[in-house]
Amino acid sequence: MTAAVRSPRAARGAARRGDARFGMGMAAPALLVTVALLAYPLVYSFWVSLHDQTLGSRGRAEWVGLDNYRSVLTDPIFMPSLGRTVLFAAAVIAGTLLLGTVFALALNQEFRGRSVVRGVLILPWSLSQITLALTFGWIFNSTFGPLNGALKQAGVIDDYVAWFASGQVALTVMAVAFVWSLVPFATLLILGALQTVPEDLHKAARIDGAGPVRRFFFVTLPWIRDTVLVVAVLALINAFLAFALIYVLTGGGPGTETTLLSWWGYTTAFRDLDLGRGAAIFYLMTLAMVVLAALTALCIRGRSRKGRHE
Amino acid sequence: MTGRTRGRLVSRALRVIVVTALLLWVLLPFYFLLLVALTSKADSLATPPRWIPAMDFGSFEKIFDSLFSSAPASSPSDLIIPGIQNSAVVAFFVALLNIVIGSMGGYAFARFRFPGSRVVPGLLLGTQLVPVFALVVPFYVILRSVNLTDSNAGIVIAHLSFTVPFSVWMMRSFFKGIPIEVDRAAMIDGCTRWQVFYRVVLPLARPGLISVGLFSFMVSWNDFLFALVLNSRTDAMLIQPAISGLYNVREQSFGIMAAGTLLAALPTMLLALISQRFLVRGLTSGVGKV
Numbered sequence: 001m002t003a004a005v006r007s008p009r010a011a012r013g014a015a016r017r018g019d020a021r022f023g024m025g026m027a028a029p030a031l032l033v034t035v036a037l038l039a040y041p042l043v044y045s046f047w048v049s050l051h052d053q054t055l056g057s058r059g060r061a062e063w064v065g066l067d068n069y070r071s072v073l074t075d076p077i078f079m080p081s082l083g084r085t086v087l088f089a090a091a092v093i094a095g096t097l098l099l100g101t102v103f104a105l106a107l108n109q110e111f112r113g114r115s116v117v118r119g120v121l122i123l124p125w126s127l128s129q130i131t132l133a134l135t136f137g138w139i140f141n142s143t144f145g146p147l148n149g150a151l152k153q154a155g156v157i158d159d160y161v162a163w164f165a166s167g168q169v170a171l172t173v174m175a176v177a178f179v180w181s182l183v184p185f186a187t188l189l190i191l192g193a194l195q196t197v198p199e200d201l202h203k204a205a206r207i208d209g210a211g212p213v214r215r216f217f218f219v220t221l222p223w224i225r226d227t228v229l230v231v232a233v234l235a236l237i238n239a240f241l242a243f244a245l246i247y248v249l250t251g252g253g254p255g256t257e258t259t260l261l262s263w264w265g266y267t268t269a270f271r272d273l274d275l276g277r278g279a280a281i282f283y284l285m286t287l288a289m290v291v292l293a294a295l296t297a298l299c300i301r302g303r304s305r306k307g308r309h310e
Numbered sequence: 311m312t313g314r315t316r317g318r319l320v321s322r323a324l325r326v327i328v329v330t331a332l333l334l335w336v337l338l339p340f341y342f343l344l345l346v347a348l349t350s351k352a353d354s355l356a357t358p359p360r361w362i363p364a365m366d367f368g369s370f371e372k373i374f375d376s377l378f379s380s381a382p383a384s385s386p387s388d389l390i391i392p393g394i395q396n397s398a399v400v401a402f403f404v405a406l407l408n409i410v411i412g413s414m415g416g417y418a419f420a421r422f423r424f425p426g427s428r429v430v431p432g433l434l435l436g437t438q439l440v441p442v443f444a445l446v447v448p449f450y451v452i453l454r455s456v457n458l459t460d461s462n463a464g465i466v467i468a469h470l471s472f473t474v475p476f477s478v479w480m481m482r483s484f485f486k487g488i489p490i491e492v493d494r495a496a497m498i499d500g501c502t503r504w505q506v507f508y509r510v511v512l513p514l515a516r517p518g519l520i521s522v523g524l525f526s527f528m529v530s531w532n533d534f535l536f537a538l539v540l541n542s543r544t545d546a547m548l549i550q551p552a553i554s555g556l557y558n559v560r561e562q563s564f565g566i567m568a569a570g571t572l573l574a575a576l577p578t579m580l581l582a583l584i585s586q587r588f589l590v591r592g593l594t595s596g597v598g599k600v
Contacts, residue, residue, distance in 0.1 A: 018503070019422050019423070019424075019503070020423060020424040020425075021424075022418075022422065022504075023418040023419075023421065023422025023423070023424045024418070024422075024424045024425075025418075026414045026417055026418035026507070027415050027418035027419060027424075027427075027430075029411045029414060029415065030411050030412070030415025030418075030474055030475075031415070031430070033411060033470050033471065033474045033475075034434065034437065034475050037468075037470055037471035038440070038445070038471045040448075041444075041445045041448035041452070041471065042444055042445070044448040044451075044452070045447055045448045048447055048448060048451060053451075099335075103328065106325050106328040106332065107329075107332075109325055111325065111329070117329060117332065117333065119583065119586060120333065120337065121332075121336060122582045122583065122586045123336060123337075123340065123579055123582065124336055125582070126575070126579050126581070127532070127575050127579070128533075128534060128575070128578070130534050130550045130553055130554050130574070131553070131571050131574055131575045133557070134556065134567060134568075134570075135339050135340075135342075135343055135571060136339070137560070138342065138560075138564060138571075139342050141560075144354065144355055144356075144357065144359065144564060145359075146342045146345070146359050149357060149358040149359040152358065180335070183335070184336065212321070237438075237439065237441065241441055241442065241443065243443070243534075247534075248557045262443060265443060266535075269446075269447050269450075270450075270539060275450075275451065278447055279447040282441070282444045282446070283444060285441055285443060285444070286440060289440070289441055290439055293436075293439040
């Protein structure tokens with residue numbers, strides 16, 4: 001039993017060890033990036049949020065415990081911006097799901113030019129938030145923008161509407177811009193799910209006398225529900241990050257009427273230069289995201305365990 | 311029977327309406343941009359606005375002027391062309407590094423078993439839920455302390471943080487689609503593990519590499535937050551902060567604002583159109599399996 005005479009099993013064990021080592025080596029750069037550039041900053045961000053760190057106190061940060069969180073949660077700006085963020089996100093999710101589903105249902109049928117339409121669909125999704133902001137800033141420009149011009153020529157309005165003068169209308173405009181950019185991707189995802197719905201189910205439902213509307217709600221929708229949930233989470237993430245749109249279009253105003261949490265965090269950290277409080281705001285948002293996403297994942301997994309998908 | 315044909319007619323009419331609405335919904339904003347970008351300054355201030363482009367390329371000419379003058383930037387429109395150049399470099403490196411790191415990591419998680427090889431991929435996908443906001447303060451503090459806030463190298467590093475995990479996940483699903491027998495056959499033919507990966511499997515995963523490259527290029531190109539916060543030098547400004555300044559001077563020229571927007575959007579629009587099959591397949595491969 002010398003090392004030279006290795007049994008096949010030992011040889012296989014050595015190969016497996018070699019495999020493991022090779023695998024770890026190959027995964028190392030990715031893990032390094034993830035740990036050093038993602039996990040560490042996340043932890044560090046938490047550390048910053050526990051300190052009184054302003055730009056003036058270069059490097060020297062004073063431990064303040066949860067004071068930043070306390071001051072954020074009791075700030076008079078907090079509750080209104082939370083409410084606005086929730087409403088904004090809800091509007092974006094609802095609009096995206098509604099239009100995405102309608103468009104996907106239309107594209108799920110055979111017709112000439114379908115591939116062209118699908119091709120064009122990806123365009124809005126490829127735009128950045130800044131280009132989105134500039135585009136909708138122009139469309140909704142109150143003096144020269146095409147929307148006011150068209151509405152007036154069509155006789156819908158008598159006087160030009162000042163879209164960005166009121167916070168509520170401005171937020172609605174921004175939600176529309178968001179929905180515009182998200183609907184294409186939602187359509188493609190939902191379309192993908194629609195194409196997996198078995199034709200037999202529809203046939204059976206039709207034989208049972210279900211009309212198209214009832215077939216949609218009782219056959220199609222349950223089948224694509226997981227995808228719809230995923231789209232909702234994607235829309236939620238995007239709506240939470242509505243910062244660039246606000247940066248360009250309203251600057252959080254008039255007053256603080258369009259201040260969403262993301263914008264509040266940005267101005268706190270990088271305009272008031274209060275990095276600790278800014279980090280606290282962002283951390284609270286992260287926690288909210290993770291909790292919501294985990295709930296969604298549990299929801300999806302719970303159902304697929306019940307046996308429909310697996 | 312007549313009920314049936316009527317139903318079919320109704321559904322067909324409905325489809326025509328919905329598809330027309332969809333096309334208008336997607337394309338009208340682009341048309342409005344193009345309209346004002348190709349309109350002279352005087353005409354762009356007309357009420358009611360023109361509905362047919364005047365084919366006036368003055369706004370584009372103004373933007374491209376900065377290519378031929380060596381004078382320092384005097385207006386936001388002078389920053390667009392340099393911004394495109396800077397962003398192209400940054401996004402190129404982000405894409406390249408994502409292809410390299412993503413394919414290696416993806417292959418490791420698709421093929422080998424080692425401590426963590428089961429748990430980590432799910433965590434990598436989970437990182438997509440971390441709002442990039444949570445990273446911007448720490449990156450700012452860290453990069454400032456090592457004096458990297460005056461170059462775009464710091465931005466490349468920051469962009470890797472939220473692109474690499476997803477790239478690994480995407481590549482993993484592409485490699486899983488390649489039968490493991492391919493690897494085994496190459497091993498029997500005497501390839502080392504690295505040769506199996508580099509010479510045999512990697513070429514087969516080319517669609518995946520393209521998706522990863524394109525996707526990370528687009529994410530990097532479109533990022534605004536990091537580009538704004540992590541770089542303080544005007545002459546190294548990236549494209550998104552560069553065009554964001556156009557809105558503040560819009561009253562001077564809506565044409566330049568629209569032309570700049572189109573120029574900034576053109577690269578990602580073209581990439582998305584050319585490669586949409588890859589992109590959609592790659593992205594849904596990640597999302598479908600939450």
